[in-house]
Each structure stands twice: as C-alpha cells, then as structure tokens.
Amino acid sequence: MRVAINGMGRIGRLLFRRLLNQEGIELVAVNDVMPVDNLVYLLKYDSLYGPLHKPISREDGLIAVEGKKVRAFQEEDPLRLDWKGLGIDMVLECSGRFSSRAGAEKHLKAGARKVLLSTTGSEDIPLLIFGFNQHQLDASVDIVSPGGCMTNCSTHILYLMQSIGIESAHFNILHSYTSRQELVDTAHPQFRRGRAAAESIIPVEIDLVKSLDRLFPLKGQLAAMSIRVPVTNGALTDVTLQMKEEVSREQVNAIFKKAAESNYASVLDYTDDELVSADIKGNTHSLIIDGSLTSVVGRQVKLIAWFDNEYGYTSRMLDWLHYWKAML
Missing domain, CATH: 3.40.50.720 (NAD(P)-binding Rossmann-like Domain)
Structure with missing residues (x-):
C-alpha cells in the first residue's frame, strides 16, 4: 500500500x-x-x-x-x-x-x-470505529472517518455497558491542552479557549454527542463536555452512567476485564494499578479502564478510562490501513 x-x-x-x-x-x-x-x-x-x-x-x-x-x-x-x-x-x-x-x-x-x-468528518462520510463497526466497510467506500480519540474511547464503553442496559450517560473528558488553544490570553470565538492553556483548567465545547448519536440509538440520553488540563499529553474519560438495573462494581469491572482479555485486546486494556496520566504515554489502546476507580451507587455507575490522545489514536489509524489494505 x-x-x-x-x-x-x-x-x-x-x-x-x-x-x-x-x-x-x-x-x-x-x-x-x-x-x-x-x-x-x-x-x-x-x-x-x-x-x-x-x-x-x-x-x-x-x-x-x-x-x-x-x-x-x-x-x-x-x-x-x-x-x-x-x-x-x-x-x-x-x-x-x-x-x-x-x-x-x-x-x-x-x-x-x-x-x-x-477526525470525525461530515455526516455524509461513514463513521467507522475500529473494533466496533469496521466490518461495515466495503469496497465501494472511498472515504472513511475513524472518529476522534474521544469517540474511540467512548464508543467501546457504551457498547459494552449496553449489555446491561443504559438509561443515560454523561461523559467528562479531561484532556491535555492542544494546538486549538492559546499559550497566552487572547481573543477567541470560544472565550475560554482563548485563555492561557498551561495556566488553567479550562472547560471547552466538544461535539462528542453528535458522533455517538450516529453510532447508538441513545439520542437525547447522552451528554458530554471536555475539560483541558495543563499537561501536554494524555486524557481521562470520567463517565457517569445511569443503568436500567442495579449492578455491582465487580460485575462492571468483570465486563471490561473479559473484553480486554479477548476480542477487544488490541483496542481496550484493563488495569487495577493506580495510574496517573504520565503512565499511559505511548499506550496503543483506545482506552484503559482503571478498575481501581470504578464505583457504583444503586443503578449509577462511574467509570474512569485513560488514553493517550495521540499514540492510541494513531494506533487505530494504522489498524485501519492494514484492514483496508486487505480489501484493495
């Protein structure tokens, strides 16, 4: 190729x-x-x-x-x-x-x-997430959006938790600052993005829900925001899910641990280690579920997933190249 x-x-x-x-x-x-x-x-x-x-x-x-x-x-x-x-x-x-x-x-x-x-392209371009719906690719498709790093992380969480049943989900992505922010305060159409990226924790607008709505029948049940933090690499997805039935912490962790040991091994990892963001630099997975931070209150579940927003994402793009190569 x-x-x-x-x-x-x-x-x-x-x-x-x-x-x-x-x-x-x-x-x-x-x-x-x-x-x-x-x-x-x-x-x-x-x-x-x-x-x-x-x-x-x-x-x-x-x-x-x-x-x-x-x-x-x-x-x-x-x-x-x-x-x-x-x-x-x-x-x-x-x-x-x-x-x-x-x-x-x-x-x-x-x-x-x-x-x-x-990135996530316009709605007339197929949105195909590797490890989720890449099998929908056929020889007639000539342009593909593999989603963004946040979509790749969130998709697998929603899909696996749907095995229990989801009423609603709120994603909060703590993300390293990016080139779309500023190093010193300046004018910006989104006022907060114009603030000095290395000096503050900065909430920013994201379009994650639009992407997830294209992948799951959960329209109106999802919300998302991102908070940029003063580190140069790494991200953490903090997701709160309201489930359709009561679950246990052990049950939730078992779902992701099993996935990480089977068909999802190349895109999803699971750990009970006490990680910080520096520990996931260079990690090839789209998400690393931190089982030590999973918590459950009745039907409400909080999950924490780490990802390297650059290395993990480019790993999926390389997966796509090899997958598509076999069809050419």
Missing part, C-alpha cells in the same frame, strides 16, 4: 514516524504548507516522544530517513497534488481542513484511491 499524509501537525508527524516501520505499507509523500526544513526538524525532535533515533535530512524536495525517501510538497490545494502519478492508494487527511466530503474528495480527484480522515 502506497500512502501519503496531508497535514503534518501532531497526528501527521506521529504517523510519519510510525509508518517507517509498518510492513507492507510505504510512506510515499507528505504535504504541508510549513517549510520543509522546519518539518524535518519537528520530525527529528519531539517534545513528547523524544528524538527520532534515525538519521533524517532534506534532499531537494525529499525527506530522507535511513535510506527511505519521502516526497515533500507544500501545496494548499490538494487538487494540485499528483497522487495519481505517485500511485497513491491511501491519503491520510490530517490537516483538519478537508473533513467534509467535498474537501476529502479533492484527494480522490487528484488520483488517490481512498482517503482516511484523522
């Missing part, structure tokens, strides 16, 4: 690093408006995951990494990219700018065969 990445932000750069070691998948090209010298520097040195322990350099429109050469473009419009000439099977659309069908289709018109978003 020949792959290109459009948009070299946090997710795009982490995918670049990880695609260097994926058997049967060749990273052919990347596109971002930033100067290539700056991109090479950011690929070489990463404040979260450390330096790239491979020689990397720029060579006349190419990025050379340990004998491999990747084309580097700086086009704002994907229609100007010659994906057909490069034989691109899959574009990983990581810019955040082309998440509508009309936007993502620009890559198809440029000659790519398929497009995988790095």
Whole structure:
C-alpha cells in the first residue's frame, strides 16, 4: 500500500514516524504548507516522544530517513497534488481542513484511491470505529472517518455497558491542552479557549454527542463536555452512567476485564494499578479502564478510562490501513 499524509501537525508527524516501520505499507509523500526544513526538524525532535533515533535530512524536495525517501510538497490545494502519478492508494487527511466530503474528495480527484480522515468528518462520510463497526466497510467506500480519540474511547464503553442496559450517560473528558488553544490570553470565538492553556483548567465545547448519536440509538440520553488540563499529553474519560438495573462494581469491572482479555485486546486494556496520566504515554489502546476507580451507587455507575490522545489514536489509524489494505 502506497500512502501519503496531508497535514503534518501532531497526528501527521506521529504517523510519519510510525509508518517507517509498518510492513507492507510505504510512506510515499507528505504535504504541508510549513517549510520543509522546519518539518524535518519537528520530525527529528519531539517534545513528547523524544528524538527520532534515525538519521533524517532534506534532499531537494525529499525527506530522507535511513535510506527511505519521502516526497515533500507544500501545496494548499490538494487538487494540485499528483497522487495519481505517485500511485497513491491511501491519503491520510490530517490537516483538519478537508473533513467534509467535498474537501476529502479533492484527494480522490487528484488520483488517490481512498482517503482516511484523522477526525470525525461530515455526516455524509461513514463513521467507522475500529473494533466496533469496521466490518461495515466495503469496497465501494472511498472515504472513511475513524472518529476522534474521544469517540474511540467512548464508543467501546457504551457498547459494552449496553449489555446491561443504559438509561443515560454523561461523559467528562479531561484532556491535555492542544494546538486549538492559546499559550497566552487572547481573543477567541470560544472565550475560554482563548485563555492561557498551561495556566488553567479550562472547560471547552466538544461535539462528542453528535458522533455517538450516529453510532447508538441513545439520542437525547447522552451528554458530554471536555475539560483541558495543563499537561501536554494524555486524557481521562470520567463517565457517569445511569443503568436500567442495579449492578455491582465487580460485575462492571468483570465486563471490561473479559473484553480486554479477548476480542477487544488490541483496542481496550484493563488495569487495577493506580495510574496517573504520565503512565499511559505511548499506550496503543483506545482506552484503559482503571478498575481501581470504578464505583457504583444503586443503578449509577462511574467509570474512569485513560488514553493517550495521540499514540492510541494513531494506533487505530494504522489498524485501519492494514484492514483496508486487505480489501484493495
């Protein structure tokens, strides 16, 4: 499979690093408006995951990494990219700018065969969560949204707890600050997002419920918010569920422990260890249920799930590449 990445932000750069070691998948090209010298520097040195322990350099429109050469473009419009000439099977659309069908289709018109978003796209793009409904993919689908990191975490919680029966669920996602926030106070359409990210605990608006409503028949029974906290990596989902019948803490933990030991092993983990956010950096799972923090009062259940919002999410995108590759 020949792959290109459009948009070299946090997710795009982490995918670049990880695609260097994926058997049967060749990273052919990347596109971002930033100067290539700056991109090479950011690929070489990463404040979260450390330096790239491979020689990397720029060579006349190419990025050379340990004998491999990747084309580097700086086009704002994907229609100007010659994906057909490069034989691109899959574009990983990581810019955040082309998440509508009309936007993502620009890559198809440029000659790519398929497009995988790095976010939840518009409602006319299939929303397929790996480990939940990826089997709905068929050969006719050319653009897929794999959801976001919060959707991937929340989906599996809802699905597994539905085995008991859910009346309502409220998700509170404590999330590391992101590039959509500011380092110092400034103007922003969402006033709180304009406050200094490393100085405050900041509630922000999210569209998680819109995504979950597309996946579950629970419309009007779900609510969600996110609170950004002053750490650079990691997230914690604090979910309160009102169940249709009384349950025990042991019963709830047993559901997730069994899932982690069977079909869900690649996307879900379970632990009773007393974790903090630093402990999940580099974890490949979409969620790690912290059984030590599960609590139950009558029919009300509180669950805590950790996830690395970058490494866990890119792990699912790599899963998608291998899964889709088998269909091409």
